Amino acid sequence: MSEAGSSPGREVWIEKYRPQTLGDIKGHEDIVERLQSYIDQQDLPHLLFSGPAGVGKTTSATAIARAVYGDDWRGNFLELNASDQRGIDVVRDRIKNFARSAFGGYDYRIIFLDEADSLTSDAQSALRRTMEQFSDNTRFILSCNYSSKIIDPIQSRCAVFRFGPLSDEAIEAQVRETAAQEGIEVSEDGVEALVYAASGDMRRAINSLQAAATTGEVVDEEAVYRITSTARPEEIEAMVSTAIDGDFLAARSTLDTLITDVGMAGGDIIDQLHRSVWDFDLTQREAITLMERIGEADYRITEGANEQVQLEALLAALALDDA
Numbered sequence: 001m002s003e004a005g006s007s008p009g010r011e012v013w014i015e016k017y018r019p020q021t022l023g024d025i026k027g028h029e030d031i032v033e034r035l036q037s038y039i040d041q042q043d044l045p046h047l048l049f050s051g052p053a054g055v056g057k058t059t060s061a062t063a064i065a066r067a068v069y070g071d072d073w074r075g076n077f078l079e080l081n082a083s084d085q086r087g088i089d090v091v092r093d094r095i096k097n098f099a100r101s102a103f104g105g106y107d108y109r110i111i112f113l114d115e116a117d118s119l120t121s122d123a124q125s126a127l128r129r130t131m132e133q134f135s136d137n138t139r140f141i142l143s144c145n146y147s148s149k150i151i152d153p154i155q156s157r158c159a160v161f162r163f164g165p166l167s168d169e170a171i172e173a174q175v176r177e178t179a180a181q182e183g184i185e186v187s188e189d190g191v192e193a194l195v196y197a198a199s200g201d202m203r204r205a206i207n208s209l210q211a212a213a214t215t216g217e218v219v220d221e222e223a224v225y226r227i228t229s230t231a232r233p234e235e236i237e238a239m240v241s242t243a244i245d246g247d248f249l250a251a252r253s254t255l256d257t258l259i260t261d262v263g264m265a266g267g268d269i270i271d272q273l274h275r276s277v278w279d280f281d282l283t284q285r286e287a288i289t290l291m292e293r294i295g296e297a298d299y300r301i302t303e304g305a306n307e308q309v310q311l312e313a314l315l316a317a318l319a320l321d322d323a
């Protein structure tokens, strides 16, 4: 076991190492700077954070609350999930109760509403009215994956921040920092694999590091690819090149291995293919054909088509194109 093994506690590292201040957040420099200036000027508007999972939206909201309220932040910050199965009315009741309750000397309290894009337009209209009703003493921070799913009247009342996937450098920095704090040894190829498998998602990077570290051995690329069920970029490239060379059966057999042995989901293979197209050693024409096929398969899989059939069809089309 690692040094951390002496007091493992089973604490989840994404919580243990969640940045507490805006300054500790990796990447998103321009966003952090703008948020910090709201705090410095003591002028926080309603905020809308949009972006993929695990990139720091919730973390930024809690860091703001810590900056505004110091040690009192928990009492002045309410975190709710809009997709609460008990319905939007329960969410609204909790907002109302919180917004009406006593303050302890602060001008406003902060309500963080996660997954705001899971609300129907009607529910969002109701939320907008609630926001207006309490805008004197409440600031809302809404978080969503797609800002386009948020109705205009809400968007126009918020300062909108788009959190993109984190850069490889940001992920790498956090992985190295966390490993050092836990006394975990990670090889260089292990760091590279963690960054690759995370694909911009810091939560995934840190969870993978923690999972790989439980073996007690050096975290290397082997361990990372196994634990994250990620194919090595070379395996994906080999599958594509054999298809383009016209050897459909060999390409299909690699695909089988990825699905059965590596345990990958079809959607993840599409994702990896998409990320790697321009890294492969392909002519421009081949890369474009591959992009087209990926687009088609992605669409069909999203619409509910069988993943393996779609991926095999993609490889078959590549093999035929070359024939």
Ligand SMILES: Nc1ncnc2c1ncn2[C@@H]1O[C@H](COP(=O)(O)OP(=O)(O)OP(=O)(O)O)[C@@H](O)[C@H]1O
Binding pocket: 013, 014, 015, 017, 018, 019, 024, 025, 026, 027, 028, 051, 052, 053, 054, 055, 056, 057, 058, 059, 060, 114, 143, 166, 174, 202, 203, 206
């Ligand atoms: N930019 C970042 N810098 C450092 N750590 C980060 C960053 N973003 C995320 N993390 C780590 O990942 C964990 C999850 O991040 P967070 O809860 O902020 O994600 P999110 O963007 O709100 O995702 P979701 O939409 O799934 O709620 C954090 O607890 C933290 O450990």
